[in-house]
Amino acid sequence: MNPKPILSVRDLTVTYPDNNGGLDALDNISFEMHPREFVCFLGPSGSGKTTFLRVLAGILPPTSGRVSFMYQHRQNIGMVFQQANLMPWRTVMENIMLPLELRGAGKIKMENMAREMISLVGLKGFEGSLPRDLSGGMAQRVAIARALIHDPDLLLLDEPFASLDALTRERMWMELSRIWQAKQKTVIMVTHSINESLFLADRVLVLTKRPGKIKLDLKVDLPRPRTDDMRYTSHFGKLAKKLRAAIE
Amino acid sequence: MTMKLKTLHTLSRWLGLLSILLAIPAWMLVVQISGLPKFILPSPMDVWARFLKALTDGSLLYHTGVTLVEILLGLLVGVCFATIIGYLLAKSRSLEKILSPYLVASQAIPVVAIAPLLVIWLGGGILSKVVICSLIVFFPVLVNTVVGVRAVSSSLYDLMGSLRATRWQILWKLELPASLPVLLGGLRIGATLSVIGAIVGELVDAQEGLGFLLQLGDFQYDTSMVFVAVFMLVILALSLYGVVTLLEKRFLKWQK
Ligand SMILES: Nc1ncnc2c1ncn2[C@@H]1O[C@H](COP(=O)(O)OP(=O)(O)OP(=O)(O)O)[C@@H](O)[C@H]1O
Ligand SMILES: [Mg+2]
Numbered sequence: 452m453n454p455k456p457i458l459s460v461r462d463l464t465v466t467y468p469d470n471n472g473g474l475d476a477l478d479n480i481s482f483e484m485h486p487r488e489f490v491c492f493l494g495p496s497g498s499g500k501t502t503f504l505r506v507l508a509g510i511l512p513p514t515s516g517r518v519s520f521m522y523q524h525r526q527n528i529g530m531v532f533q534q535a536n537l538m539p540w541r542t543v544m545e546n547i548m549l550p551l552e553l554r555g556a557g558k559i560k561m562e563n564m565a566r567e568m569i570s571l572v573g574l575k576g577f578e579g580s581l582p583r584d585l586s587g588g589m590a591q592r593v594a595i596a597r598a599l600i601h602d603p604d605l606l607l608l609d610e611p612f613a614s615l616d617a618l619t620r621e622r623m624w625m626e627l628s629r630i631w632q633a634k635q636k637t638v639i640m641v642t643h644s645i646n647e648s649l650f651l652a653d654r655v656l657v658l659t660k661r662p663g664k665i666k667l668d669l670k671v672d673l674p675r676p677r678t679d680d681m682r683y684t685s686h687f688g689k690l691a692k693k694l695r696a697a698i699e
Numbered sequence: 700m701t702m703k704l705k706t707l708h709t710l711s712r713w714l715g716l717l718s719i720l721l722a723i724p725a726w727m728l729v730v731q732i733s734g735l736p737k738f739i740l741p742s743p744m745d746v747w748a749r750f751l752k753a754l755t756d757g758s759l760l761y762h763t764g765v766t767l768v769e770i771l772l773g774l775l776v777g778v779c780f781a782t783i784i785g786y787l788l789a790k791s792r793s794l795e796k797i798l799s800p801y802l803v804a805s806q807a808i809p810v811v812a813i814a815p816l817l818v819i820w821l822g823g824g825i826l827s828k829v830v831i832c833s834l835i836v837f838f839p840v841l842v843n844t845v846v847g848v849r850a851v852s853s854s855l856y857d858l859m860g861s862l863r864a865t866r867w868q869i870l871w872k873l874e875l876p877a878s879l880p881v882l883l884g885g886l887r888i889g890a891t892l893s894v895i896g897a898i899v900g901e902l903v904d905a906q907e908g909l910g911f912l913l914q915l916g917d918f919q920y921d922t923s924m925v926f927v928a929v930f931m932l933v934i935l936a937l938s939l940y941g942v943v944t945l946l947e948k949r950f951l952k953w954q955k
Contacts, residue, residue: 510860530861536854540876540953552872553864581953607861 455521456483457637458507458605463516464662465502475662476502480516482656482665489631489638491648494658495699500641501533503663504607507639520605529603531611533641535590537582543569543593544578550601568596571626573619587614595623599630606631608640612647621679624650628676645694649687650677657697667697738920749923750930758912763931766909769825769897770935773832778889781837782882785844786874795845802841810835814899823904832896836889843885847878880954883947890939894932909935 463480466473476499484490492500505511506518508530529550537546547565569578572592582590591614598606612620628651631638642648648655649671657667671690673681681687723743730742737745753759788795814831821827851874859869901910909928916924 505857508857508861510857528861528863530858532854532858534854536852536858538855538873538876540879549872550862553859553862553868583953601862 455485457486457488457521458484459517459519460507461517461519463503463506463518464514465499465506465511466514467502477506478662478664480663480665482668484637484639486521486637487631487635489651489653490640491652491655492639492641492658493643493645493648493655493694493698494663495660497661498658499661499663500658501609503658504530504609504639504641507605508607527601527603528605528607529598529601530607531591531594531598531609533609533613535582535587535594535614537590537593537597539582542579542581543574543585546582546593547596547600549597554601564600565596568600571599572596573622588616588619591615592619592623602634604637606636606638606640608638610641610643613643620647627651632675645691645698646682648694649673649690650682655694657694660699667693669693669697738922741923741926745923746926746930749921750927753912753924753927759927759931762907762909762912762928763935765825765907766897766901766932767935769828769900769908770832770893770939772825772829773896774836774889774893776829777833777836777893778840778886780833781840781885781889782844785841786848788841789845789848802838806838810896811899814903818900818903823906827903828897828900828905828908831900832893835892835896835899839888839892840885843881843888844878847881847885848874850881851877880947880951883943883951886946887940887943890943891936894936894939898932 460480460482463477464475465477466475468474480503492503494500502511506513508528538549541549544562544565547568548561551561551564566578569575572595574589574592574596577585577589582593585593591611595611598608612623615623624647627638630636631651638651640648640651652671655667655669655671656665657669658664659666669690673687673690726743730740733740741749750759784798788798810831817830817834818827821830855873855877856869859873864872897908898910898913901908902914905911905914909931913925913928916922916928
């Protein structure tokens with residue numbers, strides 16, 4: 452593995468301004484990530500997971516500490532938000548094309564790529580639908596397609612599969628693993644599901660209650676490709692147990 | 700069931716027209732019974748005849764055109780200033796703190812009251828009317844712009860930020876479409892107010908326009924002419940309203 456980290460976070464602290472001295476969301480987080488690594492974050496609600504992703508995406512400036520990226524990776528990020536976060540005035544197709552549009556891509560190219568993404572997330576036939584006509588899970592799949600279309604090096608996923616049914620969710624796990632392996636992506640994903648994190652991640656980090664600190668940094672040494680059956684192995688069980696114990 | 704609903708629907712569409720048509724005989728009846736002279740209450744036929752005369756000698760279209768130009772220019776100027784300043788106010792709390800006392804105070808001055816002043820300073824020509832229109836349009840459009848831009852969802856800003864969108868891209872692809880419903884609402888109010896602004900200006904002093912016709916009719920006891928001018932104003936205001944409604948239908952399909 453490349454010894455040089457793609458991303459390094461040093462003593463990151465984030466405090467949101469409020470009426471009495473500020474609300475600490477993240478407290479002294481330090482962590483490094485290597486290219487092509489898949490890292491999951493677990494943690495109780497309000498532990499600052501979304502805040503962390505927003506800092507990494509460059510949307511929120513850290514209160515103190517440093518976030519540094521190798522190369523220009525920060526220029527090319529795909530993000531899936533906790534809510535689908537679609538533009539209600541754009542059709543499914545137009546929403547998915549947005550990242551390419553912002554980069555000034557040609558119309559034909561955009562439409563072809565968008566169609567490819569639409570069939571990837573299983574939304575064929577809904578190209579012209581408006582977000583208000585989609586179910587929560589469908590909207591989230593549009594958001595996933597939008598995060599992938601511009602082939603970002605770094606994917607930031609905030610509970611992307613929480614609103615999907617079990618079947619679709621597992622299909623999306625497979626797709627995500629496949630994309631991650633085929634396209635050499637670096638992925639940071641927030642989740643509440645221990646199963647999901649063990650199915651996908653190389654490493655799982657557990658955050659404490661607010662303000663979030665890293666409580667556990669667990670290497671997931673299950674072989675790949677990961678299959679459903681692994682869930683019933685004793686090693687999987689041991690890892691799951693460790694994670695469960697760390698989550699308050 | 701659906702058939703019944705459909706007929707009800709078409710019926711209600713014609714109801715408005717029907718009530719207007721019914722108003723004409725009622726008006727005739729009032730003229731008949733009261734026996735008021737023509738210069739106080741002209742009959743519908745008098746007004747119609749006056750309308751045809753003004754139409755054929757070209758004066759009606761000319762004066763309507765003048766007023767329409769004043770309304771549209773005033774609307775354009777007022778809306779441009781209001782959206783630009785409104786956008787800046789929405790984006791900067793400190794600018795809002797600096798400007799809002801003036802803006803609120805300026806609202807305490809009725810434009811109608813300072814219209815004579817504006818005519819004295821700017822002359823009886825089209826300029827003073829355009830300025831009056833834009834002043835009267837300014838505030839409601841400004842308020843709507845501020846409200847509309849402030850209401851843009853912060854998570855969509857996050858999305859644009861994560862995609863490294865430029866300021867211009869954020870403006871065109873996020874802020875404008877997201878606040879368009881409220882902006883068009885402001886335009887709707889502004890369009891109606893602009894008609895009032897033009898007439899107020901023309902009533903103070905003018906040599907042309909519907910307000911001028913109105914006053915001319917008044918001086919010459921040509922009450923039918925006053926009626927014609929008023930109807931033209933109503934038609935102008937309704938058309939502008941209709942244009943805004945069309946814009947809403949065209950651009951806000953995603954809303955309903
Ligand atoms: N924009 C904001 N302004 C002020 N406080 C905020 C803001 N966003 C989040 N917070 C606070 O920061 C803390 C961490 O929030 P965050 O959204 O990062 O948690 P989370 O781990 O993503 O939770 P969840 O699992 O429920 O999504 C919370 O206490 C929240 O109230
Ligand atoms: Mg969150």
